[in-house]
Amino acid sequence: MxxxxxxxxxxxxxxxxxxxxxxxxxxxxxxxxxxxxxxxxxxxxxxxxxxxxxxxxxxxxxxxxxxxxxxxxxxxxxxxxxxxxxxxxxxxxxxxxxxxxxxxxxxxxxxxxxxxxxxxxxxxxxxxxxxxxxxxxxxxxxxxHLRAPRLLVAIISFMYRYLFVLADEAARLLRAREARSAAAAANQGGGSILWRAKVAGGMVGQLFIRSFERSERVYNAMLARGYRGQLMTMNPHDLxxxxxxxxxxxxxxxxxxxxxxxxxxxx
Amino acid sequence: MSIASMQLLHIPDGFLSLAISVLTWVITVVVLLVAIRKSEGSFDERLVPLAGVMAAFIFAGQMINFPVAGGTSGHLIGATLAAIVLGPWLAILVMTAVIALQALLFQDGGLLVMGANIIVMGIIPALVGFGLYRIAANQSRRLKLGTAALAAWLSVMAAALVTALLLGFSGTSSFRIAVPAMLGIHALIGIGEALITTAALSFIISARPQLLQNGASTGGRGWIVGGILVTLLVILISPFASGFPDGLEWVAEKNGFLDTAINAPFEILPDYSIPVLGTTSFSTILAGLIGAVGTAVVVWLLARRLRPTPPTPSD
Known part of the structure; x- marks a missing residue:
């Protein structure tokens, strides 16, 4: 992606x-x-x-x-x-x-x-x-600049930055499930609804752990580059x-x- | 990437009156300020990368679906899972980021009504989802998962109920139809949410049990009280709403309502009664109950903020 x-x-x-x-x-x-x-x-x-x-x-x-x-x-x-x-x-x-x-x-x-x-x-x-x-x-x-909480804006900016990374991760999980789930075209494969929900839930759990670990790697990388809890910007806007x-x-x-x-x- | 089931909980602009929009924003801002303080206390400068990546996780997690029947598919909403694994305060921040980004980037949910959407999708699941799960947080695995399933289902129901009530108070929808319709649809959506939340939680407990300790430690026992209160509200209102077929009588009677509400945007509960029920004492009691619970929640959240935080055990 x-x-x-x-x-x-x-x-x-x-x-x-x-x-x-x-x-x-x-x-x-x-x-x-x-x-x-x-x-x-x-x-x-x-x-x-x-x-x-x-x-x-x-x-x-x-x-x-x-x-x-x-x-x-x-x-x-x-x-x-x-x-x-x-x-x-x-x-x-x-x-x-x-x-x-x-x-x-x-x-x-x-x-x-x-x-x-x-x-x-x-x-x-x-x-x-x-x-x-x-x-x-x-x-x-x-x-x-419009006085929205600094921390919240930083979190949303971060989310925007990692949106496609994690969407990619989710797409990989979906592709892997697709590859494992062979079925005839007319036939809806894969057990009961309960079982299917369990598989999807397992994928979400997997995604959570990958995301959590990624956030720790990101944090360490940020620390290594001098992050002290404040996001800096280099393009000030003047009206x-x-x-x-x-x-x-x-x-x-x-x-x-x-x-x-x-x-x-x-x- | 339109997610039909979620759009019913993502209110667009124009559907809520100004009074309701402002009121919900005030509640949301107060809760968010507390959530920021609490989360900053527990996570320090780790907070931004953690919450940012977790918000992206919720967004990506909503992509994972499973076929149900007839071409429809179920997928995660994620608010309860976030509340359980990240703790309620961090989950509120994460869900706020998700809602804000969906509104700003995809116009999925409005801007002026964002306060209401944050209450519905962030604060209610934190209260109900985490509050109920907290009861069983230290119990056996089976009890934990069972409670999580119930908490996930109830938090979807509570979110649907609050959405219907907000629409009703805004004069956009009539209570007698909106409440049972929203609860009916979300009773099914909630089952999907409960199944995925439980399966995801079960996976996380098996693979990384230590991750769950973080979440549970950031929310005190007060959350249980809040969770039970909101759950009681759902249980109290649901049977009243299920008397739906009889409720059609109001159409014939057309007892005056909304006529005042329409051009009086600053009137939230006209005459302290719920318009659709007329001016019966039951209506007044219910209006009072809603007001009281709303106030209690705000007061309790403020009180928690004023109380000194106990030192959190480090891992």
Whole structure:
């Protein structure tokens, strides 16, 4: 597996890519917060928020389809919100019988359901944009500057560094199991479910021990190179005039979306 | 690499109200600060490489699956295994790193709701998973493995219940459907988790028994109390939720609820009752119980932090 197997960064030369990671992180956070603060049925504001995503992805030279495709990850979760369709009080638009009860889908329920889905879908697009235009180490650096616990950021950075190493290790275990498990194509080989779970569990245990021992080797190697409990960085970021301008413009637009949402809500 | 079974516990942004998002972040931040202090105390500067590589292990461990039936496969979630082998405090940090990376890199789980996801996937399994396992930590191998299986299953159930409750309080889902649906699905997912966790633990006990001593020594007996408390909460709420077919009556009655909650994002428990149950005394008691247990957990965690740490035996 390559080191870039888990990378979600898209290499481009664009003003969004050049923006300071701190600015991008703060703006993404505010964007998601703004989506949650918008009232149900603020369609115009939702459209404006998506316009912001669209403009940003154009500026970042990323095709809109790229972000749309990845945003489908929230789809399975929409099931969790489906109950608001009939649990919200309001005027019934459609009724159907179920187990001697009458279930009514209300107009208000449809508005609420759609609003939840749109909020979630807009927010995930914001996050995708952040990840696609910011290298992960830069993102971690930004979090450190934004007062996230130093230790936690170091742990996440470490995890990112060893992600592909251990995924490789897991892939080796899976390949070895595959090689040992010969079966006819139509036949699902390998004993009972219990037995299969036991094999998988043994592999996880094996992976744990390999990982634990690797962490000790890594630690010793770090000590040998002068590690004293602090991770150092050699690329300090300074906020330029463009960064401040970008931050100001983004906050202005996000405030505008809120004003649209709360004043001109077309329910 | 989409993991369908996990996505139900990885809440995306937009599904929780602002009040719930902020409340869960506050609880998470307090617990994380304690976890950092505790783990720094036990592992010193070894902490970063150990926790980082272990977080990557959980991520990679989730790749290991086994065919169940009809093209579906079971796989590890790993939170309980982490709590048992690494100890609860370190496990909370490790799971936080896993959740943060999955949200930041793969958009698997939201950013504003990350506090809630850390509670569901990190703090609850540490409480239930480790808390219950701690009871049998010094017993025979068979008892240890049996307890681990039960702890793994219950921690998945507790996580599912808390997710359903958070969705309910946010007005995103109705309790009467979300609670039994989440518990029903996760009763099965939990069995897979229990099987793999037990098998992995059994392997580790046979191959490197000394590794397990580390984990158990970092969590005191207080965890047992926490684990039992959360387990009781699951047991208390589950039978009430299983009265699901009768619960459909509310649709016909349409007793007013959520109408206030929808446009009042700062109201968590309107009138201290659970909206779906109407304003019966049972509803108030349940709302109070949830609040009390939540507060008790926070207070207890704070109290633990204030108490001087006993010197940990070195190996």
């Amino acid at each position: 390559q080191t870039t197997a888990f990378d979600r960064y898209e290499q481009r030369h664009s003003p969004i890519h050049r923006l300071d990671p701190r600015v991008k992180t703060v703006v993404t956070g505010l964007f998601i917060l703004g989506n949650i603060l918008l009232p149900d049925g603020a369609w115009l504001a939702f459209a404006a928020a998506w316009g912001l995503v669209w403009i940003s992805s154009r500026l970042a030279r990323l095709p809109v389809s790229f972000i749309l495709k990845r945003s489908f990850i929230v789809l399975p979760f929409t099931l969790a919100a489906i109950t608001v369709l009939f649990s919200t009080q309001g005027t019934a638009v459609y009724t159907f019988p179920l187990f001697s009860h009458t279930i009514a889908i209300t107009n208000e329920g449809i508005v609420r359901f759609t609003s939840i889905i749109i909020r979630s879908w807009l927010s995930v697009q914001g996050a995708i944009l952040l990840t696609a235009t910011t290298r992960f180490p830069d993102l971690m650096h930004a979090l450190r 330029t005039r463009q960064d401040w301008a970008g931050l100001g413009a983004a906050i202005f637009l996000l405030a505008l979306i809120q004003i649209i949402g709360h004043l001109i809500a077309i329910a």
